[in-house]
Amino acid sequence: MDQINSPVLQKHLNEHILLVTLNRPAARNAINGALTAALGQIVEDTESNPDIWAVILTGSGDKAFSAGADLREVADGRVAQLSTPRGGFAGFANFQRSKTWIAAVNGPALAGGMEIALACDMIIAADTSIFGLPEVKRGLMATEGGLYRLPRVIPRAIALEMIATGNPISAARALSLGLVNDVVPADKLIESAYRLASGICENSPLAVRESLRIARHAQAWPEERLHREGHEALAKLAKTEDYQEGPSAFLEKRTPKWTGR
Structure with missing residues (x-):
């Protein structure tokens, strides 16, 4: 078609x-x-x-x-x-x-x-x-x-x-x-x-994706789980290129170049 x-x-x-x-x-x-x-x-x-x-x-x-x-x-x-x-x-x-x-x-x-x-x-x-x-x-x-x-x-x-x-x-x-x-x-x-x-x-696609994943469950998951899931997601982000790019761009006073990796 x-x-x-x-x-x-x-x-x-x-x-x-x-x-x-x-x-x-x-x-x-x-x-x-x-x-x-x-x-x-x-x-x-x-x-x-x-x-x-x-x-x-x-x-x-x-x-x-x-x-x-x-x-x-x-x-x-x-x-x-x-x-x-x-x-x-x-x-x-x-x-x-x-x-x-x-x-x-x-x-x-x-x-x-x-x-x-x-x-x-x-x-x-x-x-x-x-x-x-x-x-x-x-x-x-x-x-x-x-x-x-x-x-x-x-x-x-x-x-x-x-x-x-x-x-x-x-x-x-x-x-x-x-x-x-x-x-x-x-x-x-x-x-x-x-x-x-x-x-x-304009923001890190990985950070947006993980943030929304948890926020979508804000009314369904208990607070303890939301807290745990957030820190686990942040630990995963810490292993990505975008996690390094954000602070580097800030210190270098430039726009971040996100890759989604």
């Missing part, structure tokens, strides 16, 4: 930042089997590519980031095709990723679309976007992360209200609740996400 007709597009914005685009705009970027397979493969490829340090994930068009699972697939009995063994829903929602993923939410992020955004490390939202888990309105449940990730990132009472009513919130409300990192005009979305990714890539 050629790139332009692929259900997921990818474009290198620079040597370390990849832009990944859900590409089913006519279906509001709903998740079907082909998109799941394509996105799952891209996640695997980014994990194994040492030159990719950050990924921006967005949707095609201006109608939606993603409306979640393609209900036609569900109705036709093909729901199993919407997950992969390693990545879960969309080949993404439960993938144990080490690279930084930033959701650039360009429109409504609903149901599984919101769960994909929640699975990312950070979210930049267009001012036209909304966020919601409307599964209960269809007799379904947000079992791909929505039910447990949302109450971790916004106040419990608000999360339970969103889950029980299925009603969405605006981008501005999402920002006030801490669900998203920033809200920007739609035409500045990718630029803003790229600026955030670039700031991350």
Whole structure:
């Protein structure tokens, strides 16, 4: 399948930042089997590519980031095709990723679309976007992360209200609740996400990766384990070239040249 007709597009914005685009705009970027397979493969490829340090994930068009699972697939009995063994829903929602993923939410992020955004490390939202888990309105449940990730990132009472009513919130409300990192005009979305990714890539990719690995578990692991894992990770970093490069660049008053090794 050629790139332009692929259900997921990818474009290198620079040597370390990849832009990944859900590409089913006519279906509001709903998740079907082909998109799941394509996105799952891209996640695997980014994990194994040492030159990719950050990924921006967005949707095609201006109608939606993603409306979640393609209900036609569900109705036709093909729901199993919407997950992969390693990545879960969309080949993404439960993938144990080490690279930084930033959701650039360009429109409504609903149901599984919101769960994909929640699975990312950070979210930049267009001012036209909304966020919601409307599964209960269809007799379904947000079992791909929505039910447990949302109450971790916004106040419990608000999360339970969103889950029980299925009603969405605006981008501005999402920002006030801490669900998203920033809200920007739609035409500045990718630029803003790229600026955030670039700031991350100014740092040691190994240090960022290990720091995020532990921070992602901050609410699940006991403090003793978090402390131990942090020191073990630092001991591993001490054996790398980048660990030596950081202090050397500081003393020499120059910009560090990270290698990821």
